[in-house]
Amino acid sequence: TMGNWLVNHWFSAAVLVTWLGINIFLFTYYFLFFDRDERYFYTRAILGSALAWARASAKCLNFNSMLILLPVCRNLLSFLRGTCSCCRRTLRKQLDHNLTFHKLVAYALALLTAVHTIAHLFNLERYNHSQQATDGSLPAVLSKMHLQGSNKWLNPIHSNETTVEYVAFTTIPGLTGVIITLALILMVTSSTEFIRRNYFEVFWYTHHLFLIYFTGLVIHGIAGLVRGQTEQSMAEVPPHRCSQYLTQRDQNCTHDCCKDPEFGSIPAESWKWVLAPIILYIFERILRVWRAQQKVVVTKVVMHPARVLELQMQKKGFRMEVGQYIFVNCPAISPLEWHPFTLTSAPEEDFFSIHVRVAGDWTERLIDTFQLETPRIEVDGPFGTASEDVFQYEVAMLVGAGIGVTPFASILKSIWYKFQQSNQTLKTKKIYFYWLCRDTGAFAWFNDLLASLEQKMAESGKADFLTYRLFLTGWDTSIANNVALRFDTATDTVTGLKQKTIFGRPMWNMEFAAVAAAHPRSVVGVFLCGPAALAKSLQKSCHQHSSLNPRKVKFYFNKENF
Numbered sequence: 001t002m003g004n005w006l007v008n009h010w011f012s013a014a015v016l017v018t019w020l021g022i023n024i025f026l027f028t029y030y031f032l033f034f035d036r037d038e039r040y041f042y043t044r045a046i047l048g049s050a051l052a053w054a055r056a057s058a059k060c061l062n063f064n065s066m067l068i069l070l071p072v073c074r075n076l077l078s079f080l081r082g083t084c085s086c087c088r089r090t091l092r093k094q095l096d097h098n099l100t101f102h103k104l105v106a107y108a109l110a111l112l113t114a115v116h117t118i119a120h121l122f123n124l125e126r127y128n129h130s131q132q133a134t135d136g137s138l139p140a141v142l143s144k145m146h147l148q149g150s151n152k153w154l155n156p157i158h159s160n161e162t163t164v165e166y167v168a169f170t171t172i173p174g175l176t177g178v179i180i181t182l183a184l185i186l187m188v189t190s191s192t193e194f195i196r197r198n199y200f201e202v203f204w205y206t207h208h209l210f211l212i213y214f215t216g217l218v219i220h221g222i223a224g225l226v227r228g229q230t231e232q233s234m235a236e237v238p239p240h241r242c243s244q245y246l247t248q249r250d251q252n253c254t255h256d257c258c259k260d261p262e263f264g265s266i267p268a269e270s271w272k273w274v275l276a277p278i279i280l281y282i283f284e285r286i287l288r289v290w291r292a293q294q295k296v297v298v299t300k301v302v303m304h305p306a307r308v309l310e311l312q313m314q315k316k317g318f319r320m321e322v323g324q325y326i327f328v329n330c331p332a333i334s335p336l337e338w339h340p341f342t343l344t345s346a347p348e349e350d351f352f353s354i355h356v357r358v359a360g361d362w363t364e365r366l367i368d369t370f371q372l373e374t375p376r377i378e379v380d381g382p383f384g385t386a387s388e389d390v391f392q393y394e395v396a397m398l399v400g401a402g403i404g405v406t407p408f409a410s411i412l413k414s415i416w417y418k419f420q421q422s423n424q425t426l427k428t429k430k431i432y433f434y435w436l437c438r439d440t441g442a443f444a445w446f447n448d449l450l451a452s453l454e455q456k457m458a459e460s461g462k463a464d465f466l467t468y469r470l471f472l473t474g475w476d477t478s479i480a481n482n483v484a485l486r487f488d489t490a491t492d493t494v495t496g497l498k499q500k501t502i503f504g505r506p507m508w509n510m511e512f513a514a515v516a517a518a519h520p521r522s523v524v525g526v527f528l529c530g531p532a533a534l535a536k537s538l539q540k541s542c543h544q545h546s547s548l549n550p551r552k553v554k555f556y557f558n559k560e561n562f
Helices: 002-036 038-047 050-068 074-083 089-132 138-143 164-170 172-189 193-198 200-207 210-220 231-236 239-247 270-293 361-372 388-392 402-420 441-459 477-485 508-518 532-545
Strands: 227-229 263-265 296-304 308-315 325-329 339-342 352-357 378-383 395-401 430-437 466-472 501-503 523-529 554-559
Touching: 002 038, 002 050, 002 089, 038 050, 038 089, 038 138, 038 227, 038 231, 038 239, 050 089, 050 210, 050 270, 074 089, 074 270, 074 378, 089 138, 089 164, 089 172, 138 239, 164 172, 172 200, 172 210, 193 200, 200 361, 210 270, 270 378, 296 361, 296 441, 308 361, 308 441, 325 352, 339 352, 339 402, 352 361, 352 402, 388 402, 388 523, 395 402, 395 508, 395 532, 402 430, 402 441, 402 523, 430 508, 441 466, 508 532, 523 532, 532 554
Parallel strands: 395 430, 395 523, 430 466, 466 501, 523 554
Antiparallel strands: 227 263, 296 308, 308 352, 325 339, 325 378
16 A cells, blocks of 8 residues: 555655755756846847756756766665664665666656757757847847957857857767767666666676766866856846847947947856765775675585576675675676676575576676686675565565575575574564476576475474475476376476476465465565566555454565565
8 A cells, every 4th residue: 555655665755755856946946047047148049948948957967967876886875774774674675776766867867868958959059040140130149249359259159151060079068968978878778677687798888888978977068158148247238228239239339338248158067066976986996896805715616407506605704684685706707797696595504605597698608617617706795685574474475486586595594594593583483485487497496495495394393384386487388298197296297396386377366365364363474576567466465365453464565676
């Protein structure tokens, strides 16, 4: 429900409203300022309202460029998360929406860039038109002011042969504008989910165009092509009184409006907005380099079926929580590329591990390299808020879809260790685990994990602690025939586990009804690591199956951001 969402996400909502509010305020304030201020009376005579559109969007571009780097300072966020460990967990979790905010700011930058560019195209067209006009109108007179002296010009175009293309590629604002717009377009288009998942390298390298973006942004306004009347000139020849005399001047003028107005540039100010975040980001990168230098020992390398590589590692002072992730670099493959991986080990183990499947060139080369030798590995992390909420519920329903099962390896193992050590922080009495995937090939290692958990629980007489169901959503006829032949075997044909694989998608209404019937008085935590569409249907089921009676079953939905 909306109420629940606001309680859990009040911080995100507050940040969003504040951010939108500041953008709206900056745009409106500067739009009205440039549309009405006396200093720009003559500038508006040539440009009209396009001046206000260009300047207001420029202010918002500066503001958002200031913000764009902050959400990707992962060490800064980890530090904040650490310092506010006494804050409510919901607040710490909101820090995990850093990438959502980063994307939101990026989309705002793209939109504002479009507004800014279109406004300036109109401006150039009007400057050009005024320069070529010979009708004695105010814009035409103002455009000839450069002939009166070096400080007199208002129209940056001084020749009748100039084209919009010429200005765009020969002036500092034109050229930097084209370059930073291209950099922004490349960064936005190469960061779609599809490219990130399948061609991470493309995303990684094009994103480093941000260096060009910020350099261009700082230089962009230096030439000061958009000008306004100087303070001194305003006092001597106020435009509202004197503008009419510019178009109808006599040779022997004697009144106080005879003097020509003088103009000055708007000083470049982007650097003031972005200096602090750039310094912070430089510190962030230095810290990453320092952390990466710390030695990582690869203690065990396991090649699982379907080309999945498991790396077990140790690093001095490394402390992890469930549901966290690390960034991994292998200098032998590429000294610059860092790739994120969810940790699959439990905090109770004396090593930390990741499982790597082929998803692009880098992962393929990593797997190939490890089959020949053990190269040097660098690790940065761990990052992300721990998924400790799982331990707070008597009954937990965990749903992993596709690659989304990875974090549950850590969670399931940790629950088992806590359960064995009869840990006081563990309130969990029963776990339902639902695993949805197209084919189990790439997750054979997860089968092994489930099988060993199943065995350990049976041996200690706790076989009913974990109930899991495997849903195979993509399957072919050969599997179907195989299943039909061996339907009465004790273990499953596809996975070799005791629990049977179910073909097709789960009927969530039936699953929730069964859990509600088995635990009529419990509070059930529902955890998902998977796609947004699945989140919607689970949220709906949680709502439908929660009893209005406070003493009866309640379902609480949690979507993890991994």
